[in-house]
Amino acid sequence: MDHSGHGMMSDLPPFTLGRGLEPSADVFFLAGCLLALVLYGWGVARLRRRGDAWPWGRVVAFVLGVLTIALVTCTKLNDYGMVMFSVHMVQHMVISMLSPILLLLGAPTTLALRALPVAGKGRKGPREWLLWLLHSVYMRVVTHPGFTIPLFIASLYALYFTPLFDFLMGSTTGHIVMMVHFLAVGVVFFWPIMGIDPGPHRPGYLMRMLELFAGMPFHAFFGIALMMGSTPMVGTFQHPPASLGIDALSDQTAAGGIAWAFSEVPSVMVLLALLFQWHRSEERQARRTDRAADRDGDAELKAYNAYLASLDARR
Template sequence: MDHSGHGTSTDLPPFTLERGLELSPEPFFLVGSLLALALYGWGVVRLVRRGDAWPVGRTVFFVVGVLTVLVAMCTKLNDYGMVMFSVHMVQHMIISMVSPILLLLGAPVTLALRALPVAGRGRTGPRELLLALLHSRYMKVVTHPVFTIPIFIASLYGLYFTPLFDTLMGSKVGHIGMMVHFLAVGLVFFWPIMGVDPGPHRPGYVMRMLELFAGMPFHAFFGIALMMASSPMVEAYENPPASLGIDVLADQSAAGGIAWAFSEIPSVLVLIALVYQWYRSDQRQARRTDRAADRDGDKELAAYNAYLASLHARGERRPAGR
């Protein structure tokens, strides 16, 4: 069976980073990425023309997120990934753990809700459909940790350690479908954790950190299992082309190392983002409290001082020895 789906895998020269980053556009991901950039750009332009601000940082995050998808899927990494487990694992980790975080930091849902026009009374437009989807029972289920954590884990163990992976790798459609699945799983896993866009499941900051760390050890265990295996674990990579000059077990061990190391990268990225959001949230709360104090002459503090004074007075009135 030709696992390449491209027809070029049998004569690939040995892998180097330069060769891996040569352009080799995958039409589905190329068109999808360009469409995502065009829609996001339309939203930003619409807001700016209206006189509204949109943080430049969010635009940068989204564009870089789309670029990571293009690097994973529209370069020779995609060709080498068909015949080298280690390169495929780089693709998988980028598209399931790096791209989703960057795309979500771009807040595309918030942008859409602000940029899309409100339909007339009794009419349903794209904005109304998006709101209905956000509030749907389906979204409540797919963004809940009871769903997201198991599917995040199953995407590793249920795919690579069963015949499903070989079946999907056997066709171009199957391979694209698998990559789309990785991206989608990453998005629904990190969406509630990042908390930039509105969503049905919005836990507090401590719960978000717990959700993040609940999934990551399984990535590390998966990587270690590959590194320690004494025989090939995935049939699709058992017979690499001789032109690559690679050892199957060494390549599998490298794939395991990549899976293990990558579990740390998103943890650090998300943790930095969460701490920053938490800090910003506290700052906003402090500013709101200060503004409220300026408006009402700090009624809350005055009330608290009065409460302390009443406790003190009550203590003085109480007879000694009681």
């Protein structure tokens, strides 16, 4: 295979590819990752200069999310993912399930709304356009569970079990489109569930958990289908380079195992985040209730004292 262009891996032994060569960075994703870090850093710095706080935990989560994208698109994983189904499945699972969760934990939309300046009267700047997008019909549709859950499922079955996957893997542009699609699907699926950034849909915590577990079993079924296949099911990976010393069917089985096992990782991460948010929400509600009770109690006491004063006045 041609090692130019999109980092197609040459027919060399794995240890040769991994030694003494520069990482096969995808320029598109490398530029995107750097831009994301710069913009996020600008937003945090702007808030700090203004005297506003921004949790460091969100900064760490967002940076880790960007780094996971860079890991699977800008290193040798990108080369091996072109010829090994198992490595490609690692790329897919990370960029569609782990990276979106970490990015969303960083609350980039909330940061943008707080950091971007307000445009003058009668004008529209970046902040106003972002608000318009968040309230648009398009955003209400693409973040609705009736759209995100079927899309999340179809991204597996309609892609890998049809000729579409081989078509996309046949060109640099196609491969970029596929990876961007994986990332976008993960973001719109987990966005309403995570519930940190503002969005058109804000279901209750129980409904978010149901949405989470509605999509995860299909990942497991997909992995099992690959593991049970008696023949290679994806044309791109039917004939791996002989120098790699791997069997296509065994590699497919490994890919299925990765898809099956990886579905548990984001489920646990998101479930823990939801339980934490739910606990915090209950604590805030309890404090509000206590403050309201205190105010009501004070009002009742004042009313009772006024009543006693009026009786005394009559006497």
